[in-house]
Amino acid sequence: MKIFWFIPTHGETRYLGTNHGARQADFAYFKQVAIAADSLGYEGVLIPTGRSCEDSWIVAASLIDATRRLKFLVALRPGLVAPSQSARMAATLDRLSGGRLMVNLVTGGDPGELAGDGQFLSHAERYQESTEFIRIWKEIIARSHEGEAVDFEGRHLRVEGAKLLYPTWSRPHPPVFFGGSSEAAHELAAAEVETYLTWGEPPEAVAAKVADVKARAARLGRTLKFGIRLHVIVRETEDEAWRAAADLVSHLDETTVEAAQRKFAQMDSAGQRRMAELHRGKFNRANVREGLEISPNLWAGVGLVRGGAGTALVGSAQQVADRIKEYAALGLDHFVLSGYPHLDEAHRFAELVFPLLPLELRERLPGQALTGPFGEIVANSFVPKVAQS
Template sequence: MTLTFHWFLPTYGDSRQVVGGGHGTPAGAAGGDRPATLGYLTQIARAAEDLGFVGALTPTGAWCEDAWLTTAMLAQTTERLKFLVAFRPGSVSPTLGAQMAATFQRHSGGRLLLNVVTGGESHEQRAYGDFLDKDARYARTGEFLHIVRELWAGRTVDLTGEHLRVEGARLSRVPDPVPEVYFGGSSPAAGEVAARYSDVYLTWGEPPAAVAEKIGWIRALADKEGRRVRFGIRLHVIARDTAAQAWAEAERLLAGFDPAAVAAVQAGLARSESEGQRRMLALHGGSTADLEISPNLWAGIGLVRGGAGTALVGSHTEVADRIAEYHALGIDEFVLSGHPHVEEAYWFGEGVLPVLRSRGLWTHPLDATPGARDTAPAEIPFAGRP
């Protein structure tokens, strides 16, 4: 199996610095020198599409634009790129969620991937009218996904669950293809839901040994359910022609961190209910010392934003080596981002992807379609002619 790469749409704004935001961040906390206009997000999406990324993750939360509406608009400005839409099950009824996904598939030509986010912060959930505690939210997510998958299969659903109830639920038109479900979470409750309902289990970027442990955990749970789950990882990336150039860029980003902002962000994230966020914080402990927590794995991003807080940093070959290392553990999909997102997409797409192609680990999505990509060099008129 060749590797699949997805990029990221910063629907909260972008910058040459690391923009705050992410998991557990309050509304208004994000921003940047480049507003998240449709025009700018289209630039990122088209770059990712041309470079060979399969999809683009779009976040959810009070700190960013709505993922459903934004990607529905961007689907009209792109041709092939899929949209990994982050979606919280507690926001709408399962029947409406299943219908929304089916409609998106029809109008986009089958370009929806669904990233189900249970919601790790009770204070943020309450702002949306959701007053369940964390374990109850995971139980509700399981009921939600059960109903949605039954509807997508064309069945009529009657269910009275602990948290959800539907009667005579049915879709007039099922999605084709059925969207793949991406799901993450590090708590026991998250693992149970992932094993039963996810197609791809996503982990935030941790050192290889920790990632291997997570993969083994989810595989064992999925085996009990008689299911097979694929695995993906969410990382930032800083790839350059040389390792020295890449680490100089990491140091430049680090130098732009305001110590007061770091302290405020870390204090806020320390109150997080998310087990995944706790694991991210443990990688750096709020300190700027020893941020290379594993070869080419840098924990600096997590000092100023929540959620995925690590980056692969190094030469194109070194980053390719680390990707191959994660792949050997069982990771087949990589959800990447960089600051700013247009430029870093090109650094990775033109630097790292050719290395992986040369090793037989990646092919451009268009390579499977004869004539889809004309890579022959242009001929200069009259050049070399007498």
Template sequence: MTDRDGAVRLLWYLTSPDGPTPWEPAGRWPTDFGHLRELARAIDSLGYYGALLGTGRDDGLTVAAALLAETGRMRFLPAVYPGLHSPAKLAQIADTVQRFSGGRLLFNVVNGQDATLAGYGVHHPHDERYAFSAEYWDAYRRVHRGEHQEIRGTHLHLAERPDDEGPLSPWPNDPVPVPLWGAGTSPAGVAHSVGLLDTYLSFADTPERLGAKFARVGAQAEALGRRLEFGTRFQLIVRPTEEEAWAHAEELLHRTSHATAVELAGWNLRGRTLEGFRPEEFGIEDPRVERRLAALRAGRLPEVRDLEVHPNVWTGPSLFGFDVVSPASGTYLVGSAENVAARIREYRAHGVRNFILSGFPLIEEAHRTAELLFPLLDLDH
């Protein structure tokens, strides 16, 4: 892997369901393993750095392992919740996948919400989750390196493993490390991230604000003698012209029901109802936000350009995003190939090296993106 100034890594999204507008039942396709296999082959052959594996019904580690033989170069980034596997078992899984794939596994470290982890039987208060996670990943790395002495901590106890040919014995060859990617925005989350991760991720924001966040996190890592890379997540509408791109954005907005828009917007209202949310209480003085709220309260969707929060950066059917209270997972880059490439280079200048992209339908848009965008960027494969 190179570290050229200006070079970027572009990852795609490997998930089901799929479809033109999968956030709406009418725009969602039924998908199966055959569809995931076709999608993985496209991501691999087109030259994407790898793919984020969506969380949901399918287990990410299982999907990654199942698709190894269908691909030859792409990396797989499945989510891993600490505590769902023994760290020793996860080390065994990682060693197997790394050997069989030629080192194409990445881990997306997810500490999750309290309710999510509780559903899996893991119960830790918010800040304690990070203490447990740090201990978990330290134990995982020690086992994966081949250490076999007893590991005893506050949350974990692994007995000394026999130095024989058993499944938990030290690996016979030097293991290929699995890079750790992940996020964390709270003070406890950032402290956890800077001591553990190789690549720190954040939802999209304006280039300046995202760059400032990454600079703060990077400085904390450097104080520990560590150096992080940074990445973000965008949906994507790239077309030969601006007019075509924004016409498609408007079409996606019109295919979104008012009920879905209200539901998606609710994630960004800090627990308030649509009627009860007052932007001024959060120091937000943007007439576009007021227009969005007024449209939803009147039973309409906002105008497409009222959702543009930076040149070519669009909050999409999620409707609000970072101009209301926080970064949003549904943020889009929208525009001509030249303008989208310019935005990516702008984000790169603010420290973003890794871009996790998606557009629906996933296979069709993966091809379109590779055709239009790849020739305009310095790509790190």
């Protein structure tokens, strides 16, 4: 089980849909979140991409020296940069970080944003281009270890003698993650990536997606790892957690929700449609669980105004840990999490939930080999006892 956190490069808030209680999303804050994730024992951090975000590659590079073990799951969007240039960027970041790069292939999205980036391909064509892109990208990096060049001619992309002189630290290439819910996405995942990521849907829906991608990969003689992208709202008790969820949307109004949902409806992403179907725009300020708790402790309220991952695990530490274990039992071993505000929730989740996760994970967390103290010394003499989980 590998637990990842998130760098909020598209903004940070305490209350969704408003600037009330918002934090400035600048390098100093990103650095705080990264250092917290690194020191708390998270495997890595997801750094998103898009018009609303700071550039993912520059942010990742800026955090190398601030962290020690933390891996960077950097969003990579085909079509904006040539695969050979992207391979050089990846190799540089992987080398300078000592092998800490992972990439998250991003194909779908908002047609308006894509047009602004010079992308006018249809949904099907984008997946064709993405398949060609990641094949070239992987081949250039893999062959660099032998000093060889790559020729490739596809429907959308072509290279002749593409070569990488400085090979990656990671072999044969940095791990590739990818998420998508359409048939084209499942085909791409089965054929080309190492880890398939799903957004947080109810366990039965996730199980169906995992089974489908696994079967497609098996027909190609491949095996994949699987992961899930979720928000978390965890507190000492279930009641506290649901109050925190209510606080998160306490400044939302129906006009903002409706505007966000109209925008999301214009996207051609199958995953975004599935997120919208989970909540159907329902918003009851008096009872945030009504119509939005779509599975035990799985809340679709975040997706009322946030695109992409729109669900959160809400509950006590034990409840959230139990839900994570349920997903793990379906074959998921990568959990890419986030919470509002990200600095605070990174600490809270690690302190409350990490002790309840599998022993092999806990043994690798920082602090296990330290002498402490853990907690404030009592009366200048007594070191607090370590809690037994």
